[in-house]
Each structure stands twice: as C-alpha cells, then as structure tokens.
Amino acid sequence: MDLNAVQMFVSVVQAGSLSAAADRLEIPLPTLSRRIRELERQLKVQLLERSVRGTKLTDAGTRLFEHASRGIEALAEGEHAVMSDQARLKGRLRLSLPPTFEPWWELIARFQQRYPDIRVHVHTTERRVDLIEDGIDVALRVGIITHETMVARHVITYRHVLVASPALVARLGLPDTPSDLHRFPCAAWGVDGHARGTWHLGEQRVDSQAVLTANDYAHLRSRALAGEVVTELPPFLAAAGIRDGRLIALLPDHLMPEQQINLLYPSHRHPSAIVRAYLDFCREYALQLLE
Known part of the structure; x- marks a missing residue:
C-alpha cells in the first residue's frame, strides 16, 4: 500500500x-x-x-x-x-474548560512547570465554543463527541459517584437500594431549572424531587459536605471527601453511566508542537485523576 x-x-x-x-x-x-x-x-x-x-x-x-x-x-x-528533545517549546496555548473543573487547574499548573515558556490562556464557559471563531486551540468536552469538523482525543473514561455526608446518613440511614433515595433530600446537576433529578443506577432509574439543581458541581459538593443533600459528583471531586471521611459513597454496587473526557481541536488545522505537547501531557496526567 x-x-x-x-x-x-x-x-x-x-x-x-x-x-x-x-x-x-x-x-x-x-x-x-x-x-x-x-x-x-x-x-x-x-x-x-x-x-x-x-x-x-x-x-x-x-x-x-x-x-x-x-x-x-x-x-x-x-x-x-x-x-521535542531538540527544541524548547515557547509560545501561547489557548484553552477552553467547563466551569469549576478543578482537576484541570492543577494539570495546567504542572504543564506550565514542565514547559515554563508556554503562556496559557484559559476561557471558562459552559457553552460549546466555536474553536475557530473564538480562537481556541484545544477545548475540553465531557460526553460523547459527534462534531465532524473536530478531532477528538479521548483522555479518560469514568463514572460519577453518589455521595452524602456521614451526618445525613446517620439521620436517615444508609440506602440499600436505589428506591431508598426517595427518603433523602437530593441535589442534581442541571441547566434547565427543572426541579427533578434523574439518576441511572445500574439498570434502575431514580427520579427524585430535587431540592436543588445547579450547573456547578462545586456547589453540589458543598451542600453534600454540609450534610444537607445526596448528590452525584465526578470521582475526582468526591475523592478527597471520601478519603478523609467527610463523604460516604452510596450504593457502590449500582454503577452510574460512563462519562468521557475528550480534548477537541480543529480537524483542518495540523496541531502545533505546543498543542501536541499539551495533548500528550493530559493523557499522561489524567490517569492520576482516578487514583
């Protein structure tokens, strides 16, 4: 051939x-x-x-x-x-991230420690940016990618976890089945203002009358840590609270759906050495997020 x-x-x-x-x-x-x-x-x-x-x-x-x-x-x-062994990378990298995506803040800091001559601009937004029009080199997206004009580099696959504080569990008991969640105050991620939270736990679907919906996982985490609600979190936002005992993972045998993190860049633009270095670094670092 x-x-x-x-x-x-x-x-x-x-x-x-x-x-x-x-x-x-x-x-x-x-x-x-x-x-x-x-x-x-x-x-x-x-x-x-x-x-x-x-x-x-x-x-x-x-x-x-x-x-x-x-x-x-x-x-x-x-x-x-x-x-890359023969030349020191120098220039500007323009990134798009979802709001409150804390793991990537540390990633970017470590990336700049490795490549101190690269200046990084981060554009934080919930909308799906037009990479060409907005001048973005690489955008981080959560979920399945169907954009035909973009190249998607898969970084990591993970599952959200359902969490609550020990105080809330002590007051209402530990749920044994997904249906037990109906006796808990729930908070859900959402953007449309609906007052219902829908969770897929294994083969079961739970529709709860959410006391709070928010498009900010940091807000949901703070309410869970305060002992007010049960909520779902990405594992890298729940890990510290679970490790130090401030949060409890609920119904671990009922897995939530898989989520994907992808990095997008324009298909018609050959990635620069800086973009390739960032893509490689993300793949290397992302494996640590689930540890």
Missing part, C-alpha cells in the same frame, strides 16, 4: 473535499485526484463518493480512515517525541 497516498486520503477526509485537501497539501488537484484513484484501484474498493458538494466516505473508506488516521497520528507523535 502506498503510504503517501493513504496520508493524502486522510487529508481529503479531514478537509472535506479534494480541492481543500489539495490546497492544504500544496499539490495540484489533478495529482491528488489521481493518487486517490490509484489507491482505490490498489485496494480494489471505492473509498470516496465524489459530488459537486464535496466527498463522502463509503463504508470501506470509513474503515480505512479510522485505522489510517490513528496510524498517522501515532507517527506524528513519534516525530514530536524526537523533535
């Missing part, structure tokens, strides 16, 4: 069209089109469906892109590992 042609194919998919990829790769459009056709003949499958609106992946093209893009990314990371 012609690896150069495969890399061209990946660029076409990321750019969205042959002409856009030709501009990015700085090669004539007829040359790029010919190399893609030769690759299709070599593999004996059609990889792209071409139209006036651009290109669309076939099923075979989708499978090739999934594998080839990972391989090309791995090669780029290898190149970065070699080059």
Whole structure:
C-alpha cells in the first residue's frame, strides 16, 4: 500500500473535499485526484463518493480512515517525541474548560512547570465554543463527541459517584437500594431549572424531587459536605471527601453511566508542537485523576 497516498486520503477526509485537501497539501488537484484513484484501484474498493458538494466516505473508506488516521497520528507523535528533545517549546496555548473543573487547574499548573515558556490562556464557559471563531486551540468536552469538523482525543473514561455526608446518613440511614433515595433530600446537576433529578443506577432509574439543581458541581459538593443533600459528583471531586471521611459513597454496587473526557481541536488545522505537547501531557496526567 502506498503510504503517501493513504496520508493524502486522510487529508481529503479531514478537509472535506479534494480541492481543500489539495490546497492544504500544496499539490495540484489533478495529482491528488489521481493518487486517490490509484489507491482505490490498489485496494480494489471505492473509498470516496465524489459530488459537486464535496466527498463522502463509503463504508470501506470509513474503515480505512479510522485505522489510517490513528496510524498517522501515532507517527506524528513519534516525530514530536524526537523533535521535542531538540527544541524548547515557547509560545501561547489557548484553552477552553467547563466551569469549576478543578482537576484541570492543577494539570495546567504542572504543564506550565514542565514547559515554563508556554503562556496559557484559559476561557471558562459552559457553552460549546466555536474553536475557530473564538480562537481556541484545544477545548475540553465531557460526553460523547459527534462534531465532524473536530478531532477528538479521548483522555479518560469514568463514572460519577453518589455521595452524602456521614451526618445525613446517620439521620436517615444508609440506602440499600436505589428506591431508598426517595427518603433523602437530593441535589442534581442541571441547566434547565427543572426541579427533578434523574439518576441511572445500574439498570434502575431514580427520579427524585430535587431540592436543588445547579450547573456547578462545586456547589453540589458543598451542600453534600454540609450534610444537607445526596448528590452525584465526578470521582475526582468526591475523592478527597471520601478519603478523609467527610463523604460516604452510596450504593457502590449500582454503577452510574460512563462519562468521557475528550480534548477537541480543529480537524483542518495540523496541531502545533505546543498543542501536541499539551495533548500528550493530559493523557499522561489524567490517569492520576482516578487514583
């Protein structure tokens, strides 16, 4: 297989069209089109469906892109590992984070300790920023990513934990089943102001009349620590309270759904050495969040 042609194919998919990829790769459009056709003949499958609106992946093209893009990314990371030893990174990194995402504050501090010549700007917001329009290099997102124009680098998968203070448990008892939560005052994460909290615990769904909904886990944690409510928290926000006995993890055998942390950057922009260093550092550090 012609690896150069495969890399061209990946660029076409990321750019969205042959002409856009030709501009990015700085090669004539007829040359790029010919190399893609030769690759299709070599593999004996059609990889792209071409139209006036651009290109669309076939099923075979989708499978090739999934594998080839990972391989090309791995090669780029290898190149970065070699080059980063030869040059000191210097410049600016613009990041987007959700509010009150405390674990990343420490991560950014440690990142700048390792790379003291990188200046970091953090834009904190709950809205889904437009990376291009807002001038963001990398955005942190929680949840499944479906944005086709962005590259998503998966960092970590985790589950929220249900917690309460020892004082609240002493007053109301330890819940044995999810249905027992109905006798507890509950606080839930939410943005729409509804007064109900919905938790999926194992195969059971619990709808509680929440006394508080907030789009800030730090607020929910403070109310749980005060002994006022049961609430759910990301494990890295609950860990310290559980370790020192200020919080109790409830119903540990009824697991909450998996959550993902992904880092996004524009698919049409090849990541700079600074961005790649940040992505690698996040992957390395994030494993410590669940310890």
